[in-house]
Amino acid sequence: MFRTVVMIFFACVAGVATAEDTRLKRLDTGDDSRGWEAVGRLDIGGKGFCTGALIAPDLVLTAAHCLYDSLSGAQINHEEIEFLAGWRNGRASAYRWVRRAVVHPEYVYNGKVSADRVRNDVALLELHHPIRNTTVVPFATDQRPKKGDRIGVVSYARERSEAPSMQEACRVMARQSGMLIMSCEADFGSSGAPVFSFQDGVPRIVSVVSAKAEVAGHKVSLGTQLEGPLAVLKAALAQGQGAFSAAPAPRENRITVGTRNSSSGAKFIKN
Template identity: 65%
Template sequence: MVVLPALAQADDSRLQQLESLDAGRAWQAVGRLDIGGLGFCTGTLIAPDLVLTAAHCLFDKASKARIDPQRIEFLAGWRNGRASAYRQVRRAVVHPDYVYDSDVSPERVRRDLALLQLQHPIRNTTVTPFDTATRPAAGDEVGVVSYARDRSEAPALQEVCGVMARQQGILVMSCDVDFGSSGAPIFSFEGATPRIVSVVSAKAEVRGDRVALGTELGEPLALLRAIMKAGRGYALAPAPDSNRVVVGGVRRDTGAKFIRPGG
């Protein structure tokens, strides 16, 4: 069981709206994923033709079935009705052990990762893919760029939030996320350029305070890359069978009360 630190994060920065071109210039590879008219998530370009996001974004909440990737569009740097690039998705790869219709649990969060291959690479000098980095440690400062239900037309940057705990492949963070933030990149700012260390999977509560949960990248992302390289993935396939989603229950092994996915 994780013993979480005090949740007061005095150094956490406020969300900064990236509504202008100048403000968002460094973040053009972060975009909105429009999911076939069913909603949206956040995704990030990590190669000219690959977008990293959360696996649960690729499932229909009502039917629990996988969404045809060709119904998903990536809007790079989307703000105020315009994007730096528009691309349809050709193919999707989700973690092979991820089960959508399951309890919102540490196991689900740990595997909540997906790669999307675009129909055509984005070769735009203003849209530079982000690199990934090794997992951060508890106590490290990170940041997040995300869209959300109250800021769907432009992303927002929270430059400083904290990694409060790390256990079983899950990061518990003080970052400010909401619906639509699923799949949003969590950045480390160590070094010359920001690098992605996690993606947002869910909101949760710890002792009444809201936190963000994300998966560590490491092995899960390496596995997705290998599957993609092997030419596997899906265009449309049935979701695996499992139990109904149960949210709001306390998970004793993390101390977190799961609310619902962030997107």
């Protein structure tokens, strides 16, 4: 459910070659999707969908911007959001409604893409009831990968909303200002998709897809930082936060592109 497409120029990654086979593999069958059932589609009040991933029996990780209305800028009532774990061809391994939702306190939704917006674009959803299904195993999280590390993304998106697709041959192109710049492709619906590392052959979530972009003519995706923000979100839920409030999203009051405060060297241009 990307609402903004950006063009980004990063001098440090200009001319990066993407020789690896980065094609998407659709996980259509039970064998294909085995082990990935904790990735699910988030149906958002009949207005669209995002991708989310289970990191505990009752916690789903996704992008913060998925919880905002693109026209009004107001936060969407999370009670209208349903998590369809392992959704594939009309069926899910589990269906759960959202009880509470917390967005990173430094996230700003204003329709523009900036370094601040991307690195804090993370939300945590608490489900009404935990998923206690032996086929739906929550993923562990891990530290951000280094430049050059192999990563993968499992997501739903436009024209592939009925089954997840996996891209497991992407790379981290750069890490700047708390963001990951990745060679993985992304499209509408991929927002909130988990980014996996594969150290020791075990998939662990290391980021969340926030936006799509272009670098030197190559389609890439931008991912959030995760370690610190995730701890903040878990603490907020533990303190009882996350009840729905109809208050509008806060306005941008931090990075202005082109000022000395922007340390990423990025120029964000709304398409």
